[in-house]
Amino acid sequence: MALWGGRFSDAPADAVFALSRSVDFDWRLAPYDLRSSLAHLRVLKSSGLLKEDVASQIESAIRELIDEVAIGKFVAIEDDEDVHSALERGLTEKIGDVGGALRAGRSRNDQVATDLKLFAIDHMMEISQMILELQKSLAAKAAEYGDAPAPGFTHMQHAQPILFGHELAKHIHAFARDLDRIQDWLKRTSVSPLGSGAFAGSGLGLKPEVTAKDLGFASSSANSIDGVSDRDFVAEALFIISMVGVHLSRIGEEWCIWATSEFGWAKVADAYSTGSSIMPQKKNPDMAELARGKSGRLIGNLTGVLAMLKGLPFAYNRDLQEDKEPLFDSIDTLILVLPAVTGMVATTTFDRAKMLAAAPQGFSLATEIADFLVRANVPFASAHEAAGKCVALCEAKKVELHELSDQDFVGVHPQLTPEIRKVLTVEGAIASRTTVGATGGTALAAQLASANSDIKAAEKKLSDQMSSFSAMMGE
Structure with missing residues (x-):
């Protein structure tokens, strides 16, 4: 009709x-x-x-x-x-x-803007719920490997020993920021366009603030032109979804690396792997790869909508018909990916022995030498130089740091006494990291306790919001 x-x-x-x-x-x-x-x-x-x-x-x-x-x-x-x-x-x-x-008293212009906001609010809360489930899986896996030493990496090179639980826990915080962004978005999106009409409001004496309250919005549009033409909420939702996708992609990349024969750290469960149609021995971490690949699609949807919005003059333009499919696709994609990654995380096991054996490799304990000298009141610049010379000596002798002799250490710096050997262990290096947010056991335990508390609080808040929205929709 x-x-x-x-x-x-x-x-x-x-x-x-x-x-x-x-x-x-x-x-x-x-x-x-x-x-x-x-x-x-x-x-x-x-x-x-x-x-x-x-x-x-x-x-x-x-x-x-x-x-x-x-x-x-x-x-x-x-x-x-x-x-x-x-x-x-x-x-x-x-x-x-x-x-x-x-x-x-209404137009398709204010009608569709209202409908799309309600749809987006509903589904962004659903996405929040899925992110919380992923956070819980990450927290459980981080706790499981909260006592497992492993090498930490920067620039894809061995850097310093860490607890593997600390490595996994970093993702909890990335997704916590995504949840915060969604909560901020919910506040900004809680403005009802209904009553803005085509763009100039209504001459029938209606009360937009009443319909806003009826629909669960915090307020109605302060400017009717903005009410029908604003699609910031779409672009921002797509940005948030893209950031979630980027964070999922990072997990995917790490899982792919850890599952390689070269690393051999991760054993991805069969239920979250696939095989090859020609090579019967293959077991591929396809969920990790798909998570990595889908992030490009999410970013593409964001850039497409931003390009569409950038030149729209005055009030409503028909170009805005192009706001829905990218939003629908990004939401649908993320709702597909999140449970698969959550399941993959929850069911993957890691090889403690291989991670421990790799932890001191690549001279990852060199920083301990520098810190040892700093504690002996040697300026860090000089301490850093001495630690670097120890590494160079190891490379020349084709040995690891702990294999240098007492004479080797003293020859590099007079304050590198035999006491240095007490800190040249993976366990000692990790245990010394006791500051807030560090990789030491006590710091990691505190981090996970705080993260689990935050997850519970976020779950309670989201549950209340979803109940309120459901009651509004089903009144």
Whole structure:
């Protein structure tokens, strides 16, 4: 059912209708459109623009449509241009032309902006819930390997020994920032566009602030032009999703490296691996690779929307039809990837012996020599130089640091006494890292305790938010 056309003498050409038609992808906004229609109906009724009996007919029809859409009984058809025209067709099929009375005081411009916000809020909370599950898996795995020494890396080179649980725990904090970003986004997105009309507001004396409260928003748009043209919430949601994707990609990259024969640290569970169609011995960490690959898709959706938005003048422009598919795709993609990565993390086992054996390799204990000298009041620059000379001597002799003789150490620096051997151990190096956020056992235990506490608090807050949103949608 067309929502316009009175001033036109010809119907749209087939090519025009095909290009304009969006119902194939915006139909998923139907539940949110129907809920916002209930809020709009109440304001029309309270403003005296609809009689009681008419409002009751429309409300009954809307509630029937809510149920029918939910079970797939009512769906869009080929002649429907978009979700809004499809649902108005549904109303008029049930109650006749009186169904068109609901259109008073609103436009598809403010309608779709409201629907898309409700959709995005709903699904960003779902994503938050999945991120929390991944955080819990990471925290459990970090605790499991909280006493396992391993080499730490910078520039993909051995750097210093660390506890492997510390390596895993870093991802918890990255996802915590993503959760914070979603919470900040929820605050900024809690502004209702409904009541902005096409772009200038309504002359019917409606109360946008009332519909905003009805729909769970904190406020209504302070500027009706901004209300219909703002898509910051889409771009920002896509940025957040892209950052989550980047963090998932980092996990994917590390898992791929650890699972190689060259490293041989990670044993990815069969349930989270795939094989080869030609090489029967292969066991590939495909979930890690897919997580890494999908991040590019998420970034692409963000850049596409930003490019679309950058030159739009004044109020609503039809270009904004291009905001939905990238958002839908990014949300769908992330909802696919997160559970798979969570399961992969939870079920992977690591080879403690190989990680321990690798921990001191690459002269990773050299910093301990520098720190030893600093504690003896040697300026760090001189201590750093001496430690570097010890490494050079090892390379010349083809030995490891702990294999240098007492004479070798004293020859490099007079204060490198035999006491140096007490710190030239992986265990000693790790245990000395006791500051907040460091890799030592006590510091790691405190870090994980704090992270688990934060996860529980975030779960409680999100549960309350989701319950409130669900109650609003199902009122």
